[in-house]
Structure formats: C-alpha cells, structure tokens
Amino acid sequence: MSGFDLVPLSPTFGVEVRGVDLMDVTAERFFPILRALFEEHSALLFRDQNMTPGKHLEIAGLFGPIEDRKSDERKSGEAFRIPEVTNIGEDGSTSGEMDLHTLNLKANFLWHSDSTFMPTPALINMITAKVVPSTGGATELASTRAAWAGMPGDMKARVRGRGVRHRYSHSRAKISAELARLPMFHKWPDQHWNSVWTNPVNGREALYIASHAFAVDGYGEAEGEALLDELTAFCSRPRYVYSHDWSVGDVMIWDQRAVMHRGTPWPYGEPRKLASLCAGAGDSDGLPSIRMPRPPVDPE
Numbered sequence: 001m002s003g004f005d006l007v008p009l010s011p012t013f014g015v016e017v018r019g020v021d022l023m024d025v026t027a028e029r030f031f032p033i034l035r036a037l038f039e040e041h042s043a044l045l046f047r048d049q050n051m052t053p054g055k056h057l058e059i060a061g062l063f064g065p066i067e068d069r070k071s072d073e074r075k076s077g078e079a080f081r082i083p084e085v086t087n088i089g090e091d092g093s094t095s096g097e098m099d100l101h102t103l104n105l106k107a108n109f110l111w112h113s114d115s116t117f118m119p120t121p122a123l124i125n126m127i128t129a130k131v132v133p134s135t136g137g138a139t140e141l142a143s144t145r146a147a148w149a150g151m152p153g154d155m156k157a158r159v160r161g162r163g164v165r166h167r168y169s170h171s172r173a174k175i176s177a178e179l180a181r182l183p184m185f186h187k188w189p190d191q192h193w194n195s196v197w198t199n200p201v202n203g204r205e206a207l208y209i210a211s212h213a214f215a216v217d218g219y220g221e222a223e224g225e226a227l228l229d230e231l232t233a234f235c236s237r238p239r240y241v242y243s244h245d246w247s248v249g250d251v252m253i254w255d256q257r258a259v260m261h262r263g264t265p266w267p268y269g270e271p272r273k274l275a276s277l278c279a280g281a282g283d284s285d286g287l288p289s290i291r292m293p294r295p296p297v298d299p300e
C-alpha cells in the first residue's frame with residue numbers, strides 16, 4: 001500500500017506503519033490511507049518520528065474536532081496547549097507519589113476508553129512520547145473488538161443492547177475519594193451509551209465500556225459493576241492486549257470505539273512526558289448509533 005510496510009503489533013489487532021514520515025501527511029496525501037488502516041486495525045504505531053506540535057494538531061484534527069477539556073479554565077487570550085500526560089511540574093520537578101496529580105495519573109492505570117464521560121466521546125487518542133523513564137511507563141491497549149468477537153454468546157447476551165452509564169468521577173473514586181471530589185471531574189452530566197459500538201465503515205462490533213462506566217441498564221448497582229469488571233477482565237486477557245514501551249519519537253493513534261487502554265507505573269522520581277491529543281467522534285463514526293435515551297430512574 002503506497003510503499004508502507006505493515007508489521008502486526010499483536011495477533012489480534014494493531015499495526016506498526018513503517019516508511020511514512022508523519023510530517024508528510026496532509027488531508028490529501030497519506031491521510032486517506034492512514035484512516036483506512038485505522039478503521040481496519042484499530043491501532044497504528046509510527047516510530048522515530050520528528051513530528052511538530054503543529055503537525056500533531058493537524059493530523060489529529062483530520063480525524064475529528066480536537067478535544068478541549070480545559071476551555072473553561074483558561075483566561076481570555078490564553079492559547080490552547082496540547083495536553084501532556086506527565087509527572088513533570090511547571091518548575092521541572094516530578095510530582096510526589098501520593099499527590100493528587102500523581103493519583104490522577106494512577107487513575108489512568110485503569111482500563112478505559114477516553115472521554116466516555118463527555119457529551120462527545122473521543123474517536124482517537126494520538127500520543128507522542130517526549131520524555132520516557134528508564135523502565136516502566138508502558139501504555140497498554142486492549143482490543144474490545146477482538147475480545148467481543150471471541151466472547152462466549154451467553155456473556156455477550158448479558159450486555160448486548162443495554163445502555164451503560166459513564167461518569168468521570170467514578171473512575172477517580174476508585175483511586176481516591178479526595179481526587180474524585182475535584183471540580184474538574186464534575187463538569188459533565190452522566191453519559192449513557194450503548195454497550196456495543198458498530199464501526200459504520202466495516203460493520204465490526206466492539207464492546208464499549210471504560211473505568212468511567214458505573215451502571216448497566218437492567219442491573220442493580222453492584223450487579224452492574226460486577227458485570228463491568230467481568231467484561232473488562234475478559235477484554236484484557238493477554239491475547240487481546242498490546243503493551244507499548246515508549247521510545248522518544250514514537251507516535252500511536254488508536255480507535256477509542258474499539259480499544260481500551262491504560263498506563264502502567266514507572267519510578268515516579270523519573271520524568272515521563274507524553275503529548276496527547278484526543279479528537280471527538282462524529283456522526284460518520286457511528287456516534288448517533290450508540291446514543292441511548294436518558295434513563296428514567298437513577299439507581300443511586
């Protein structure tokens with residue numbers, strides 16, 4: 001395909017794309033091929049890239065509108081900055097293991113899809129590694145498309161067709177009650193998404209859940225949570241997981257509709273910095289098909 005080499009990342013999903021300089025990607029040049037690979041393989045890895053922040057924004061923006069969770073926090077005239085997943089503070093020091101910033105990073109160690117708690121959930125996350133620790137700090141991806149395809153029918157039947165409710169503070173509460181109380185985790189009302197997201201391009205189904213999910217329609221609170229835990233455990237079986245050890249210059253793009261992900265620990269005294277952009281899902285990505293009506297009764 002246009003001189004690209006594709007190397008599988010795992011037996012079930014994901015490819016490394018060799019032979020492309022992301023600086024050469026534009027809407028007309030290469031992007032249509034990348035988009036097709038994304039639909040097919042769910043996760044794309046590019047190594048040894050020298051991508052500028054501007055190109056990062058441009059390519060992510062070709063997938064959908066760039067997500068901007070902090071628009072309400074910026075002062076007027078303050079420009080959008082590409083979000084960083086990092087333990088490096090403004091003064092250059094690393095954050096302490098138990099401070100709230102680090103606890104929030106630890107909440108990202110729970111399997112999730114990005115922004116399922118927002119009115120427009122993410123279609124992609126596009127991450128590039130800027131600073132990597134000597135050990136640890138991998139990002140792990142789990143294909144909920146491959147897992148759904150391999151899931152026993154009786155297990156699927158317990159969740160298929162049901163709405164799942166998502167709340168940002170729910171995933172934070174699993175780590176720390178104090179963390180979950182921060183206003184930044186209460187900006188959006190609960191979201192209610194179908195448990196299965198069908199890719200409109202190829203018809204492939206994927207389970208759509210996350211650490212932010214707190215209730216499944218038709219189940220009581222504890223029963224719903226237990227089902228979500230069981231489904232997450234199934235999806236994160238080794239055969240559905242790719243674990244990526246970052247090198248500086250690596251770029252990964254993955255499909256939030258069909259892949260969950262999590263961070264993994266590293267020595268917190270060591271700096272780590274990833275630049276991370278999400279782009280939102282839209283109508284042509286199948287978003288209308290997962291919208292569920294607001295549930296009439298709150299289980300709480």
Ligand SMILES: [Fe+2]
Pocket residue numbers: 108112113114261
């Ligand atoms: Fe994430």
